[in-house]
Amino acid sequence: MATLVMKFGGTSVGNADALGKAANIVLEQAHAWDRLAVVVSAMSGVTDALIQGARTAASGDGQTYQAIFSELQARHQHAVNELFSSEGDRSDLLVTVDQILGEFATLCHSVYVLGEVTPRAMDAITSIGERIIARILASLLHQSGKGCRAVDATELIVTDAKFQNAAPRMDITRKRVPDRLLPMLNDGVIPVVTGFIGVTEEGVTTTLGRGGSDYTAAILSDCLDADEVWIWTDVDGVMTADPNLVPDARVIPVLSYSEVSEMAYFGAKVLHPKTIRPIIERGTPLWVKNTFHPASPGTRIVLDPQPVDGKIKAVTAIRGLSMVTVEGRGMLGVPGIAARTFSAVASQGVSVLMISQASSEQSICFVIPSSTVASIIQAIEEEMALELTRMDIDRVWSLDDVVIVTAVGAGLRSTPGIDALIFGALGHANINVIAIAQGSSECSLSLVLSAEDAAQAIKEIHQEVILSG
Ligand code: ADP
Numbered sequence: 476m477a478t479l480v481m482k483f484g485g486t487s488v489g490n491a492d493a494l495g496k497a498a499n500i501v502l503e504q505a506h507a508w509d510r511l512a513v514v515v516s517a518m519s520g521v522t523d524a525l526i527q528g529a530r531t532a533a534s535g536d537g538q539t540y541q542a543i544f545s546e547l548q549a550r551h552q553h554a555v556n557e558l559f560s561s562e563g564d565r566s567d568l569l570v571t572v573d574q575i576l577g578e579f580a581t582l583c584h585s586v587y588v589l590g591e592v593t594p595r596a597m598d599a600i601t602s603i604g605e606r607i608i609a610r611i612l613a614s615l616l617h618q619s620g621k622g623c624r625a626v627d628a629t630e631l632i633v634t635d636a637k638f639q640n641a642a643p644r645m646d647i648t649r650k651r652v653p654d655r656l657l658p659m660l661n662d663g664v665i666p667v668v669t670g671f672i673g674v675t676e677e678g679v680t681t682t683l684g685r686g687g688s689d690y691t692a693a694i695l696s697d698c699l700d701a702d703e704v705w706i707w708t709d710v711d712g713v714m715t716a717d718p719n720l721v722p723d724a725r726v727i728p729v730l731s732y733s734e735v736s737e738m739a740y741f742g743a744k745v746l747h748p749k750t751i752r753p754i755i756e757r758g759t760p761l762w763v764k765n766t767f768h769p770a771s772p773g774t775r776i777v778l779d780p781q782p783v784d785g786k787i788k789a790v791t792a793i794r795g796l797s798m799v800t801v802e803g804r805g806m807l808g809v810p811g812i813a814a815r816t817f818s819a820v821a822s823q824g825v826s827v828l829m830i831s832q833a834s835s836e837q838s839i840c841f842v843i844p845s846s847t848v849a850s851i852i853q854a855i856e857e858e859m860a861l862e863l864t865r866m867d868i869d870r871v872w873s874l875d876d877v878v879i880v881t882a883v884g885a886g887l888r889s890t891p892g893i894d895a896l897i898f899g900a901l902g903h904a905n906i907n908v909i910a911i912a913q914g915s916s917e918c919s920l921s922l923v924l925s926a927e928d929a930a931q932a933i934k935e936i937h938q939e940v941i942l943s944g
Pocket residue numbers: 483484485486487516519686707708709710712713714715716717718719742743744745746789
């Protein structure tokens with residue numbers, strides 16, 4: 476039984492025209508596969524709007540969320556009116572849209588009255604966009620004569636209670652997904668599942684983190700033992716650089732799981748960083764394809780692309796970062812400084828993006844989101860209070876407005892001298908490198924640069940190392 480899981484992103488369901496294209500793709504693949512499960516995101520921009528509604532309500536603004544309610548209602552109503560010819564389907568869906576968006580308005584009203592929005596309330600609010608679209612796409616497929624059902628992932632994906640960034644409990648989820656979906660799939664019914672959403676064991680809605688519907692598709696693929704996962708988005712595949720920054724970025728035909736994981740982790744928005752984790756064990760092939768050019772081949776992502784070519788394939792960037800340095804001559808050879816530094820960081824619930832240590836052991840540097848820097852420095856200073864008074868540690872300080880620019884490609888492991896090309900490209904442009912780290916998978920090299928150099932660094936690496944490499 477050949478099983479395919481497909482996910483459609485925000486632009487791919489962003490209006491009536493896109494929804495029509497997505498539906499055609501589903502109908503076409505329904506003929507080619509024994510079993511087909513579909514995952515959907517909210518319409519592009521809807522999750523941002525829901526968050527804005529919740530935040531403004533929490534800050535005492537009782538107007539904005541109501542305006543957002545009206546905008547979202549109009550946008551979804553417009554799509555429904557364009558897509559459905561039968562009066563019955565149309566009016567049923569319009570009632571559904573009003574009902575679900577009504578929950579948004581009610582929740583925001585409570586947030587407004589309370590004057591705060593908890594992560595739990597935020598998840599209830601941000602799940603709304605996906606819930607609406609799953610119903611619209613399912614009805615659209617139904618209208619085309621295909622057996623189809625909208626399924627809320629709250630029936631399928633059980634997570635921990637870390638709201639806004641919940642982790643799936645695969646032990647339970649691996650049982651629930653086939654229990655719920657296999658009867659449908661075996662009857663030729665296509666489930667249209669809400670991406671991004673999960674549920675605690677107690678039944679409270681959670682979300683998997685921004686961009687998390689890619690991850691939903693990968694989780695379902697694991698639980699259904701799917702043969703392939705296709706991610707439908709608004710670009711022709713995973714590209715050599717962010718096409719918004721580098722207009723001549725090209726589609727990469729084949730990538731390994733490690734390469735695409737590094738790209739996603741270090742800022743390529745096209746795939747959620749956790750997507751690879753559930754599929755790597757089974758070696759399920761993953762494709763990234765364009766809803767608006769379904770005929771173009773897209774990017775194929777597999778365990779071990781053959782042959783391994785010795786190139787840098789992509790360059791990515793993450794912005795909004797600070798580099799924290801713990802330094803002091805008295806640190807030399809003192810055991811445990813690094814461990815205590817990072818446990819102080821962990822105590823703040825912050826994960827470190829990159830670490831580099833000077834070989835003399837007189838300093839440790841690491842990179843974190845700038846929004847967390849004040850609490851991190853305070854936590855380290857408290858942890859190292861004694862060392863600071865003894866002046867074993869001289870200071871804990873941050874360099875703000877930095878970016879991590881990462882070059883990705885298995886060639887870093889296999890081709891001597893490739894690092895030199897990267898540094899050469901930056902040297903020609905007079906760009907100063909603040910710190911360096913090589914990824915543990917050996918297929919990425921990350922550089923900390925000043926934020927003002929980021930755009931040029933990406934262009935230079937793309938031009939000199941990727942296009943001419
Ligand atoms: P979706 O809603 O389909 O999940 P996203 O906006 O999350 O779409 O991701 C797709 C977008 O990622 C593209 O439109 C592009 O602007 C951006 N992007 C950033 N880096 C890359 C890259 N290296 N390759 C492809 N797209 C990228």
